Each structure stands twice: as structure tokens, then as C-alpha cells.
Amino acid sequence: MVQLLRKGAVICLGLRQLIDGGFSIDNVAAIPSKALLVTEPLSYRSPIYDRREDHLYKLAADPAGMMYTATATARKNNLKLYHEAMASQANPLPYTYENQVYSNGLSSNRPPFTFNTQNWESAAKERLSDEAYGYLWGSAGTRETEDNNRAEFKKWGILPSRLVPDPVTSLKTNLFGEEYDFPIAIAPVGVQQLFHRDGEIATATAARKESVTYILSTASCTSTEKVAEANGGGSRWYQLYWPDNEHNNITASLLNRAKQNGYKVLVVTLDTFVLGWRPSDLDHAFNPFLRPDHIGVELGLSDPVYHKYYEEKFGKPVEADLSPAIAEWVRILFSGISHSWEDLKFLQQHWDGPIILKGIQTIADAQRAVAAGVQGIVVLNHGGRQQDGVVSTLAVLPEIVEAVGDRLEILFDSGIRSGADIAKALALGAKMVLIGRPYVYGLALGGEEGVRHVLRSLLGELQLTLHLSGIKSVSQKDLNRSVVRRTGF
Numbered sequence: 119m120v121q122l123l124r125k126g127a128v129i130c131l132g133l134r135q136l137i138d139g140g141f142s143i144d145n146v147a148a149i150p151s152k153a154l155l156v157t158e159p160l161s162y163r164s165p166i167y168d169r170r171e172d173h174l175y176k177l178a179a180d181p182a183g184m185m186y187t188a189t190a191t192a193r194k195n196n197l198k199l200y201h202e203a204m205a206s207q208a209n210p211l212p213y214t215y216e217n218q219v220y221s222n223g224l225s226s227n228r229p230p231f232t233f234n235t236q237n238w239e240s241a242a243k244e245r246l247s248d249e250a251y252g253y254l255w256g257s258a259g260t261r262e263t264e265d266n267n268r269a270e271f272k273k274w275g276i277l278p279s280r281l282v283p284d285p286v287t288s289l290k291t292n293l294f295g296e297e298y299d300f301p302i303a304i305a306p307v308g309v310q311q312l313f314h315r316d317g318e319i320a321t322a323t324a325a326r327k328e329s330v331t332y333i334l335s336t337a338s339c340t341s342t343e344k345v346a347e348a349n350g351g352g353s354r355w356y357q358l359y360w361p362d363n364e365h366n367n368i369t370a371s372l373l374n375r376a377k378q379n380g381y382k383v384l385v386v387t388l389d390t391f392v393l394g395w396r397p398s399d400l401d402h403a404f405n406p407f408l409r410p411d412h413i414g415v416e417l418g419l420s421d422p423v424y425h426k427y428y429e430e431k432f433g434k435p436v437e438a439d440l441s442p443a444i445a446e447w448v449r450i451l452f453s454g455i456s457h458s459w460e461d462l463k464f465l466q467q468h469w470d471g472p473i474i475l476k477g478i479q480t481i482a483d484a485q486r487a488v489a490a491g492v493q494g495i496v497v498l499n500h501g502g503r504q505q506d507g508v509v510s511t512l513a514v515l516p517e518i519v520e521a522v523g524d525r526l527e528i529l530f531d532s533g534i535r536s537g538a539d540i541a542k543a544l545a546l547g548a549k550m551v552l553i554g555r556p557y558v559y560g561l562a563l564g565g566e567e568g569v570r571h572v573l574r575s576l577l578g579e580l581q582l583t584l585h586l587s588g589i590k591s592v593s594q595k596d597l598n599r600s601v602v603r604r605t606g607f
């Protein structure tokens with residue numbers, strides 16, 4: 119058979135025959151590229167043939183391109199079947215994702231994305247430009263803060279409880295008087311078109327389909343209105359990068375647009391009045407906001423009050439020359455000077471729903487938040503992106519919960535990479551957990567479907583982990599300090 123292929127023959131045959139015919143990574147290079155090999159989808163892999171079929175997978179990536187036609191078709195078929203399966207079950211109990219995948223496997227349909235949560239990052243890296251990957255993965259300085267975030271999770275262990283015949287754990291949670299299907303939310307992440315052409319639209323759609331709250335970043339590539347449209351009947355909040363006081367009218371406009379478009383909770387990010395010291399971006403001399411294709415600035419470009427301000431100050435409309443107009447917008451958002459606690463009053467006057475402060479790391483600041491009269495805080499260190507050498511978020515969560523947990527809602531963010539991580543953060547007192555980089559890796563891997571896969575995987579694993587521990591629900595009465603133990607220091 120190899121001889122025939124060498125002569126440029128078109129051959130149709132199955133994988134087994136192909137392997138049995140002696141086709142391997144070692145002899146493919148000699149085959150001319152006009153030869154065409156058609157096989158059944160590569161999703162069909164008998165476990166018995168596993169080791170030899172690995173050859174085929176390598177061939178698929180071989181520059182000789184021999185297997186390309188077959189592989190691309192296989193991937194497409196595989197994705198199509200997967201899409202159908204995803205669409206057929208709107209918002210199932212998350213743990214049933216596992217059953218669904220195994221039963222699809224019976225008809226030779228393998229999932230197009232890995233379930234190995236640790237591999238999402240490396241898989242995304244293969245797809246992204248160095249700049250985009252650097253921006254996503256990047257953290258401040260030596261990445262010690264991010265390492266601290268991860269290390270802390272390993273110091274806590276979940277304690278199982280046996281012979282508990284309860285039904286599977288309920289993941290519903292209550293926040294600000296509303297019931298949410300799941301105790302997780304999509305963390306605000308800017309410039310999502312850097313990672314996939316569908317950017318925020320893909321993520322907001324995925325969030326709606328999986329019944330997970332979407333938090334829109336002020337640094338989005340898509341307007342408040344268009345994201346609301348994609349998110350439709352889903353739950354959505356708005357994250358504010360807070361313009362300096364001189365531009366309160368712009369802030370009021372951003373809040374007003376969010377309110378008008380169904381964003382229910384205001385999340386105010388406190389730790390990013392200037393971008394952190396990030397070697398991965400500095401090495402590439404890359405600031406996504408200043409790119410010539412103008413991504414991450416759509417909320418400014420679509421804001422009527424900003425347009426008016428710009429025209430009055432510079433004597434020309436924003437459209438006349440986009441680059442300086444964008445530079446001005448970025449300067450207003452990241453002014454380099456922090457707001458003060460006093461300034462919160464302005465937001466309270468212009469927002470009638472709950473306000474959450476994102477970026478609290480100490481008891482003192484949590485108490486100030488209580489005194490300021492906000493409804494919630496997100497305990498986080500921005501995933502280590504802003505400051506190096508900072509204490510891990512999980513390490514400070516218990517003391518903050520103890521100090522103020524009865525006076526406002528406490529959310530958690532930074533370092534979540536698995537369902538078990540979510541379980542630990544909830545057990546240590548968080549009401550809701552924000553998912554950051556993992557869903558962006560999913561976005562890079564497969565747009566909307568990639569994000570859905572990440573959300574389903576995390577929720578499915580969370581639900582099974584809790585169920586196997588005999589925990590009835592994610593409410594504090596069932597999921598609390600008694601179900602975890604600190605095992606390391």
C-alpha cells in the first residue's frame with residue numbers, strides 16, 4: 119500500500135487496514151503530496167489499536183500533509199456531533215456531562231477538547247500568537263503571586279463523608295436576594311477578541327447556555343449593548359474600570375448603559391488603576407489597548423458621552439483619528455491614580471443595584487467596604503497580574519470571612535483551576551467563585567463551544583466532588599469549614 123501511495127494513488131480505506139498496511143510516521147515523508155488518503159474519522163479509535171494509532175495522530179500533524187484531508191474532516195465531524203450533543207441538553211445537571219461523553223464514545227465520538235484541566239493552558243498556547251498568549255498567561259514580576267495562589271489550594275483537603283444517601287448536590291446559590299443556578303461566574307476579562315474572533319459574544323452566549331453569570335469587562339471588544347443581546351435572558355453583571363473623578367459624567371454614562379441593558383450587579387475593580395509590571399507583555403512591547411486594530415476599547419468608542427467629551431476637548435470627532443481618541447480613553451480608564459473610599463458615594467448614587475468591590479485582600483479593607491455600605495467584595499489579587507510577591511487569595515479568605523462574612527457577600531477569585539478548587543473556596547466561606555483564565559483558554563480552543571466545555575467540566579467535577587463527599591448543597595450549612603482540613607503549611 120505504501121508503494122501505491124508513493125505513486126500518488128488515491129486510496130480509500132479504514133484505519134485498521136491503513137495500520138496493517140504498514141503506514142507509519144517513518145515512511146510518510148517519502149509519499150508525494152498529491153496522493154490522497156481517505157480514512158474514516160479519526161475519532162474512531164479502537165483501544166486495542168491505541169499505540170499504533172498514535173502514529174496516525176502524529177502523521178496528522180506531519181508537514182507532508184498526507185493525512186490532512188482525512189483529519190480535518192474527522193475533526194469537523196467530531197465537532198459537529200459534539201455540537202449536536204451540547205445543544206440537545208440545555209442546562210443539564212452538570213455532572214451528567216460525564217455520562218453524555220461516555221455515551222457519545224459508544225458511537226465513536228470523542229470530545230474535541232481535553233478534560234484535563236491542567237492541559238487547557240498548553241493547548242491554548244499552541245493556538246495563540248506569542249503576544250496574545252503572553253497577555254493571557256502573563257502575571258506580574260516573577261509570577262510568585264500566581265504560584266502562591268495555586269500552592270494554597272494544595273494545602274487544603276476535602277473531607278469525604280460516607281453512607282449519605284442524598285441525591286446529587288444542589289449547586290443553586292442565593293446572592294443579593296436572587297437565586298443563581300450555579301455558584302460560579304465568568305470573571306471579567308478584557309480584549310477577548312485577542313483569543314478568538316468571536317470574543318465576548320462567544321463567551322456571553324456560552325454563559326447564557328450554561329446558566330452561568332457573565333461579567334462584562336469595561337475593556338471589552340464588544341459594546342455593552344451587543345453583549346447584552348448575545349447574553350439574552352442570561353444573568354449578567356457589569357465590571358467597571360473606573361474613570362478618574364474628572365470624568366464622572368462618562369462613568370455615569372457607562373453605568374446607565376449597563377443598567378438599561380439588564381446588567382444587575384456592579385463590580386468595581388480597585389486594583390487596576392494602572393497596568394501591573396508584566397514581563398511577558400514588556401518582552402513583546404505589547405499593550406493590547408494600544409494595538410492599531412483597536413480592541414478592548416469598544417465601550418469607549420460606543421459611548422455618546424465620551425464622544426461628546428472628546429470632540430469638545432480636541433475639536434474633532436473620535437472617528438476623525440481613532441488612535442489618539444483611543445489613547446485618551448485608555449488614559450481616562452487607567453489614570454495611574456487610585457480613587458478613594460469617599461468616591462464610592464458617586465457610584466452608589468448612580469447605581470441602584472448591588473455593588474461589589476473587586477480586589478480586596480485584607481480585613482482592614484473588607485471592614486472599610488462594610489463601612490462604605492457596599493453589598494459585596496471579591497477577595498482576589500487579580501490572578502497575580504497586578505503585583506508580584508502578594509499573599510495568596512485563598513490564604514486570606516478565611517480571616518476575611520470571619521471578620522465581615524455576616525455583613526456582606528463574599529466572592530472569591532484567583533487561581534481556580536478545577537471543580538475541587540471551587541469546592542474548597544466555597545467551603546472556606548465564599549458565596550460565589552469567579553472563573554478567570556480557564557474559560558479564556560476554552561475560548562481560544564473553540565470559541566463558544568470551548569467556553570461551554572470549560573464551564574461544564576468545572577461544574578460537573580464540582581458537583582461530583584461534593585456528591586462523593588456527601589454534601590447536600592453549596593449553602594453554608596452544608597458546605598463549610600467542617601468539610602475541609604488544612605493539610606500543609
Ligand SMILES: Cc1cc2nc3c(=O)[nH]c(=O)nc-3n(C[C@H](O)[C@H](O)[C@H](O)COP(=O)(O)O)c2cc1C
Nearest residue numbers: 254305306307308335337387501532533534554555
Ligand atoms: C487576559 C485577562 C484579562 C483580564 N481583564 C480583566 C478586566 O478587564 N477586568 C477585571 O476586573 N479583571 C480582569 N482580569 C482578571 C480576572 O477577572 C480574574 O480576576 C483573574 O483572571 C483571576 O485569576 P486566574 O485567572 O489566575 O484565576 C483579567 C484577567 C486576564 C487573564
